[in-house]
Every structure is written in structure tokens, then in C-alpha cells.
Amino acid sequence: MQNEVTSESHAKIIFLGEHSAVYKKPALVFPVPEVKVFTTISETSLTDHQIKSDYYSGPSLNLPTNMAGTNELIKKLDHLLNVDNLKFNIIIKSEIPLACGMGSSAATSASLIKAYFKFFNMPLADSKLNDLINFEEKITHGNPSGIDAKTVVSNTPILFENQKFSSFNFNMNGYIVISDSGVSSDTKIAVEKVHSELENNPSKVNDLINDLGNLVIQAKKSLTTNNIYNLGKLMNQAQQDLKNLNVSSPDIDKLTNIALKNGAIGAKLTGSGLGGCIIALTTDKRTATQVKDNLLKGGSPSVWIQSLAEMSK
Numbered sequence: 106m107q108n109e110v111t112s113e114s115h116a117k118i119i120f121l122g123e124h125s126a127v128y129k130k131p132a133l134v135f136p137v138p139e140v141k142v143f144t145t146i147s148e149t150s151l152t153d154h155q156i157k158s159d160y161y162s163g164p165s166l167n168l169p170t171n172m173a174g175t176n177e178l179i180k181k182l183d184h185l186l187n188v189d190n191l192k193f194n195i196i197i198k199s200e201i202p203l204a205c206g207m208g209s210s211a212a213t214s215a216s217l218i219k220a221y222f223k224f225f226n227m228p229l230a231d232s233k234l235n236d237l238i239n240f241e242e243k244i245t246h247g248n249p250s251g252i253d254a255k256t257v258v259s260n261t262p263i264l265f266e267n268q269k270f271s272s273f274n275f276n277m278n279g280y281i282v283i284s285d286s287g288v289s290s291d292t293k294i295a296v297e298k299v300h301s302e303l304e305n306n307p308s309k310v311n312d313l314i315n316d317l318g319n320l321v322i323q324a325k326k327s328l329t330t331n332n333i334y335n336l337g338k339l340m341n342q343a344q345q346d347l348k349n350l351n352v353s354s355p356d357i358d359k360l361t362n363i364a365l366k367n368g369a370i371g372a373k374l375t376g377s378g379l380g381g382c383i384i385a386l387t388t389d390k391r392t393a394t395q396v397k398d399n400l401l402k403g404g405s406p407s408v409w410i411q412s413l414a415e416m417s418k
């Protein structure tokens with residue numbers, strides 16, 4: 106047993122395939138290693154776990170209902186490691202914006218699970234880690250495709266295809282600009298919205314879901330043949346499909362327009378939409394910086410630049 110341990114995980118962006126992934130269509134998801142979450146655990150003599158985080162600080166007994174996933178995960182870890190009698194200070198420090206489509210919940214869970222196992226010097230198999238993250242994700246997001254859980258612990262892009270996950274490396278020299286709209290996005294609400302759209306208008310919505318899946322297959326080809334301009338076009342088509350699915354928003358549309366006007370070759374929402382973040386693709390760092398500056402001027406509270414090469418080493 107250690108005195109104090111810290112474990113980390115990182116953010117992710119869905120490059121293409123959000124929402125359609127829920128219906129088992131393919132998706133491409135990239136790690137964002139520069140945006141991290143850290144969880145530190147140490148023992149406390151108090152009678153309850155003491156949580157310190159952006160969402161809530163205080164004893165775990167009073168964790169708010171919107172943190173039910175985290176709460177249940179902590180209980181599960183206590184039980185699994187047979188340590189119900191020990192209480193911890195659990196400090197979660199996150200650079201990942203909350204409810205923004207960058208996988209904050211899955212990444213937080215990953216760092217918490219890793220910290221628990223590290224504290225007790227217990228080995229943690231990748232499959233166990235994945236199961237435990239998805240345990241939390243099901244409580245938090247309802248019916249997750251599982252793509253967040255895989256990518257927040259991966260150093261390489263993840264391809265979800267035929268309901269299987271695999272590493273997908275490529276060799277492309279572009280930049281992704283990630284921009285927060287400042288409006289929170291609730292994954293559960295957005296996923297339910299698409300589900301009710303599907304029930305009300307099955308033919309239109311099925312076509313959109315199929316098209317989003319096909320765009321991923323085309324993107325795979327563009328990435329392996331190093332065709333960045335085609336990749337940008339595919340992003341714009343996906344944004345149009347997502348708009349037609351009614352998961353975009355005026356804030357998202359404003360940011361994608363700013364990105365395209367300032368040199369991006371593609372721009373779309375990432376994650377569940379109805380707020381959250383957008384991603385834009387640029388061919389070079391100078392244009393990425395120009396896009397970033399204009400997104401900040403346009404009202405985005407946070408913008409990150411991530412090189413494609415860094416995401417796929």
C-alpha cells in the first residue's frame with residue numbers, strides 16, 4: 106500500500122462518427138494527450154471519503170446526484186479491492202472542460218481507477234480498466250458506444266468498426282483546433298434526442314446515420330493516403346448530417362463558420378453536440394493559430410491546438 110498516489114488520463118475528441126456509433130456504425134476517435142486529468146489518493150482518518158473536484162468538494166456521502174456514476178464507481182472499487190473499511194482523500198484535478206464532448210467523465214474514471222489500483226500495488230488489466238470505465242459511463246450517459254472509454258486510455262487513434270475497437274495509426278501533418286462553445290452538452294439528452302428523431306422519422310434519420318458511418322470509412326482512406334483536403338470535406342459533410350439530426354446549435358454553427366472563414370479546411374461539432382466543442386482541421390500550424398485567435402475573439406472560452414502527428418505516434 107502506498108501513502109499517496111497520482112494517476113492520470115487524457116481527453117479525447119471524436120473525429121467522425123458521433124451518434125452513429127451508438128447505432129453500431131464506425132467511428133474514428135483521437136486521443137488528446139495534452140489535455141489531462143489527474144487523480145490523487147491518500148488515506149484519511151475521517152469516516153467517509155473526502156472528494157475534492159471541480160464538480161463537488163466534500164464527503165462522498167453527500168455527492169450530488171449528477172455525480173452518481175462517479176459515486177457508484179468509488180463504491181464498486183472499494184468493494185472490488187475489498188477496502189470498504191479504508192477512507193481516502195480523493196483529489197481530482199482536471200484540465201478537461203466539463204460536459205464539452207472531450208470525454209471528461211470517462212477520463213476522470215480512468216484516472217480514479219488507475220489511482221486505486223496503484224495505491225494497493227494491484228495489477229490492472231486493460232480489459233478490467235475498460236469494464237470499470239464503462240460501468241461509470243453507463244450510469245452517467247445511459248447507452249454509451251464505448252468509444253470514450255477506449256480512447257481516454259489510448260496513445261493512438263481508435264477505430265471503431267464492426268463493433269470492434271482497434272488502434273489506427275496514420276502519417277499526416279495537419280493540426281486539429283479544438284474550441285469550447287462555453288455551452289455545456291449533456292450526452293444523455295443528445296443521445297435520447299436522436300433516438301426520438303429516429304422513432305419519429307426513421308427513413309430520414311437512418312439515412313443520416315448510415316451516411317455518418319460511410320464518412321468514417323472514407324476518412325480512413327483519406328488518412329492512409331494522406332489526403333488532408335478530402336478529410337476536411339468529409340468533416341464538413343458530417344457537420345451537415347449532424348445539423349440535419351438536430352444536434353448542432355447556433356453556438357456550434359457560429360464557431361464552425363469562424364474556423365472555415367479563417368483557413369480551416371473542415372469543421373464540425375465533436376461529441377454529443379447541442380453545445381460542447383467543435384474541431385477544425387488546418388494544414389499548418391500558422392493557420393491553426395489564426396483559427397484559434399479568431400475563435401477566441403468570437404467568444405470561445407478555451408481553444409487548444411493538437412498536431413495530428415502527436416495524436417498518432
Ligand SMILES: Nc1ncnc2c1ncn2[C@@H]1O[C@H](COP(=O)(O)OP(=O)(O)O)[C@@H](O)[C@H]1O
Nearest residue numbers: 158159171172175199203204205206208209210
Ligand atoms: N473534473 C471532474 N471532477 C469530478 N467528476 C467529474 C469531472 N469530470 C467529469 N466528472 C464526472 O463525470 C460526470 C459527467 O461529466 P461531464 O463533464 O458531463 O462528462 P462528459 O464531458 O464526458 O460528458 C460528472 O457528473 C462527474 O460524475
Ligand SMILES: C[C@@](O)(CCOP(=O)(O)O)CC(=O)O
Nearest residue numbers: 123124206249250292376377
Ligand atoms: C453521442 C456519442 O456518440 C458521443 C458522446 O461523446 P461525449 O460524451 O459528448 O464525449 C455517444 C456515444 O458514442 O456513446
